[in-house]
Amino acid sequence: MSLKKRIFVLGMDGATFDIINPMVAGGELPNISRLMESGSSGALRSTIPDLSPTAWTSFASGKHPGKHGIMDFFGQKPNTYDIFLYNASYRTAAPMWSILSELGKKVCVLNVPFTYPPDRVNGVMVSGMDTPNLKSNFIYPGPLRAELDKATGGYLLESGVRDIRDRVEQYTRSIFEVTENRFRAAKFLIKKDDWDLFAMVFEATDRAQHNYWHYMDRQHPGYSEEGHKQFGKVIFDTYKDIDARIGELMKLIPEDAVKVILSDHGFGPLYKGVRLNKWLELNGFLEFKSEGGVLKSGLAEKTRSFFKKGLHKISNGRLSSGAPKLLANLNMEKTRVYTVGGPGNICINLKGRQPSGTVEPGGEYEALRDELISKLRGLKDPATGKTAVAGIYKREEIYSVFPDFTPDLLISWVRGYYNIGENELNLFGLKAGPDDLFTGHNWSGNHNPDGILILNGGEIKEGYRIKGAEITDVAPTIFYLMDCAIPDDMDGHVLSGAIKAPYADTHEKRYTKTGGPGEPGAAAAKEYSKEEEQEVSERLRALGYLE
Numbered sequence: 001m002s003l004k005k006r007i008f009v010l011g012m013d014g015a016t017f018d019i020i021n022p023m024v025a026g027g028e029l030p031n032i033s034r035l036m037e038s039g040s041s042g043a044l045r046s047t048i049p050d051l052s053p054t055a056w057t058s059f060a061s062g063k064h065p066g067k068h069g070i071m072d073f074f075g076q077k078p079n080t081y082d083i084f085l086y087n088a089s090y091r092t093a094a095p096m097w098s099i100l101s102e103l104g105k106k107v108c109v110l111n112v113p114f115t116y117p118p119d120r121v122n123g124v125m126v127s128g129m130d131t132p133n134l135k136s137n138f139i140y141p142g143p144l145r146a147e148l149d150k151a152t153g154g155y156l157l158e159s160g161v162r163d164i165r166d167r168v169e170q171y172t173r174s175i176f177e178v179t180e181n182r183f184r185a186a187k188f189l190i191k192k193d194d195w196d197l198f199a200m201v202f203e204a205t206d207r208a209q210h211n212y213w214h215y216m217d218r219q220h221p222g223y224s225e226e227g228h229k230q231f232g233k234v235i236f237d238t239y240k241d242i243d244a245r246i247g248e249l250m251k252l253i254p255e256d257a258v259k260v261i262l263s264d265h266g267f268g269p270l271y272k273g274v275r276l277n278k279w280l281e282l283n284g285f286l287e288f289k290s291e292g293g294v295l296k297s298g299l300a301e302k303t304r305s306f307f308k309k310g311l312h313k314i315s316n317g318r319l320s321s322g323a324p325k326l327l328a329n330l331n332m333e334k335t336r337v338y339t340v341g342g343p344g345n346i347c348i349n350l351k352g353r354q355p356s357g358t359v360e361p362g363g364e365y366e367a368l369r370d371e372l373i374s375k376l377r378g379l380k381d382p383a384t385g386k387t388a389v390a391g392i393y394k395r396e397e398i399y400s401v402f403p404d405f406t407p408d409l410l411i412s413w414v415r416g417y418y419n420i421g422e423n424e425l426n427l428f429g430l431k432a433g434p435d436d437l438f439t440g441h442n443w444s445g446n447h448n449p450d451g452i453l454i455l456n457g458g459e460i461k462e463g464y465r466i467k468g469a470e471i472t473d474v475a476p477t478i479f480y481l482m483d484c485a486i487p488d489d490m491d492g493h494v495l496s497g498a499i500k501a502p503y504a505d506t507h508e509k510r511y512t513k514t515g516g517p518g519e520p521g522a523a524a525a526k527e528y529s530k531e532e533e534q535e536v537s538e539r540l541r542a543l544g545y546l547e
Contacts, residue, residue, distance in 0.1 A: 005257070007260065008258070009260040015266075029240065048393065049071075069403055107196065107199075126139050159174040183245045197478070211444065212235050215444075258460060260474065273417075273424075288330060377389060455477075459481060473495050
């Protein structure tokens with residue numbers, strides 16, 4: 001490798017200082033601890049919603065979701081009630097690696113979520129979790145595939161199990177197997193080519209925290225001493241495992257390279273699910289076609305039977321016939337409001353926009369949104385008296401621009417609560433309380449807005465506490481540290497406080513005029529084929545992101 005400035009970015013999906021800080025204090029994360037002590041660190045605010053597709057794309061582009069267009073794992077097709085699955089081709093803002101490639105920089109991108117199909121970069125790209133299967137063209141350039149398989153012992157896509165209650169040991173092994181596979185890929189790619197930017201993501205922290213939080217949290221309704229003895233250390237072990245991998249990777253990169261460790265969001269306990277569609281029904285906003293809101297197709301029953309078979313290798317499985325029919329059991333001619341997306345973001349059934357719209361644009365639309373905001377702010381758990389909704393926002397309050405199919409209201413939940421769909425409720429046999437709204441959840445941990453950011457090496461200050469950082473700030477900071485002009489339509493800002501004075505004094509922030517949102521544009525979006533859609537749907541169900 002030639003002597004030049006480089007940026008090495010390592011993502012720990014869902015990592016939180018709530019776990020890291022006590023482990024650092026206990027000497028359990030020596031490599032992360034060393035990077036924090038000799039660098040700058042602080043909380044990193046995620047996007048709204050704080051989901052991997054939206055947040056990692058904001059990391060890549062420096063823009064909020066309204067500009068880059070990746071709003072969730074799935075969304076509603078314009079002028080229909082059909083659901084589509086997002087992939088990177090729906091991105092309406094260029095990612096940093098594409099812009100840097102055009103500037104002549106060499107890049108390597110490994111397993112960053114929502115990078116399928118891979119960009120034709122000046123370097124290497126291996127797509128992330130939206131990759132349909134091992135037969136798809138998820139590696140650029142294509143001929144690299146044979147070398148990558150040789151280096152890793154066969155590149156792996158994630159395995160999943162929809163209901164891990166009877167398959168915990170198997171799922172635990174799969175989490176660590178995938179980390180090992182990604183580590184081998186990273187070692188190979190770091191040494192293979194010259195690069196200016198290297199960006200990769202480990203997903204183990206997210207997967208473990210979603211499914212194992214109740215094993216370590218004595219306050220959790222799902223906690224048991226027996227479970228704690230068996231699996232209470234899994235989350236901590238994933239952090240320790242990645243910490244060890246970080247130590248090994250640090251030996252392979254130039255000493256003067258800037259190291260960036262970050263997460264797309266934080267994590268915390270999930271104690272209760274909230275049946276938001278049921279709440280809409282009880283308040284007269286929504287009507288189901290059948291009792292209980294469960295699809296007549298029997299999808300939930302098929303899914304339950306399928307996943308009871310155990311750990312599911314997504315790339316070989318078959319279950320559904322494409323995108324989820326999440327709205328199929330709503331009587332849209334009598335429905336004014338419904339939810340789309342994991343958090344339960346709210347869509348108005350608007351005349352002229354939806355096929356069977358029931359709400360007039362203008363005054364009626366605005367009055368309805370105001371009514372929903374007022375009522376949802378008062379949604380409380382009757383068992384505790386706690387408010388469940390942390391915030392509910394009109395889309396224009398969050399995004400300066402946005403696609404028209406963006407949900408009309410965006411919702412965020414108080415720590416410990418999250419939306420749960422009716423099919424999800426049926427699939428896991430979860431029981432609602434006397435109020436018929438609050439129930440258990442298939443996950444025991446869930447996303448929080450504050451992730452992590454650690455900067456180290458090169459021109460980064462030692463021992464500096466970063467405050468007020470947002471995930472959109474990472475891209476412009478990387479551009480600045482590489483002495484590249486920053487696209488002027490990025491929403492983020494350079495984290496100047498973490499940068500040493502000598503560099504800041506001699507390097508002005510330079511900006512370049514861009515075309516703004518719409519490049520490459522929605523016209524470039526490529527829907528998955530029916531087979532690919534099936535594969536991705538199955539993976540997202542197995543990981544718990546789809547009903």
